[in-house]
């Protein structure tokens with residue numbers, strides 16, 4: 001039997017993708033729309049305040065194209081904390097004008113393929129590890145999310161490879177990734193047993209073209225070329241407070 005990688009696991013993550021019922025929203029009287037936006041903004045300010053205290057993370061992005069209109073991305077220490085956020089959102093008036101489009105659950109994950117060492121308590125004290133497991137999400141301009149698996153087919157079975165071989169493959173993967181340091185931030189959300197794929201990959205960048213560049217370059221690397229299987233891609237741009245108001249404004 002090949003050996004499982006040890007993982008360090010941080011906050012739980014929920015990507016909640018929603019579409020807007022624009023017809024219903026447009027039909028609402030202007031003062032009610034204003035009050036609804038105000039309530040939504042107050043909710044987001046609370047999420048922002050929790051992120052400032054490093055007790056969780058939060059981001060809001062539009063989604064380009066028809067797959068959804070926006071994604072609310074939150075992270076918390078426990079799964080039920082995410083349910084609480086989901087429920088609190090559903091109780092807002094704005095939620096009456098949203099339609100669930102997709103969602104994804106995972107846990108911020110760091111494996112020992114490249115880092116080495118044991119996944120014991122002391123590993124969790126390392127500030128660089130903590131930054132990965134309990135991140136503050138930067139207000140990058142662009143967002144990209146997709147779920148993925150490692151293939152388990154015939155001779156191409158990631159889970160049957162010896163540890164040493166997987167380490168080599170992940171090292172090569174990491175070297176490509178390092179070329180994008182300062183351009184793309186990656187968040188690897190382990191989701192085996194939690195959601196439909198094995199990982200959720202979330203990328204943030206100030207240049208949307210870098211998503212295409214990194215994902216394309218990685219397709220030629222064995223870890224992705226031979227073993228990567230991908231779900232749907234979602235891309236969009238930052239929906240900060242100011243833009244939210246204009247985004248929801250009906251002229």
Ligand code: VOV
Pocket residue numbers: 005109110111112113114115148150170173174176177178180181184185186188199201203214215218219224228
């Ligand atoms: C932005 C750059 C970037 C960098 C620097 C980077 C580095 C690293 C390192 C060093 C490691 C291993 C140790 C760890 O940290 O866990 C990983 C791990 C992982 N990655 Fe990665 N990755 C990046 C980026 C990056 C991308 C763009 C993708 C999507 C792949 C693609 O083809 O679309 C990805 C996927 C993953 C996955 C699914 C894992 C877990 C695999 C497993 O079997 O456990 N990743 N990754």
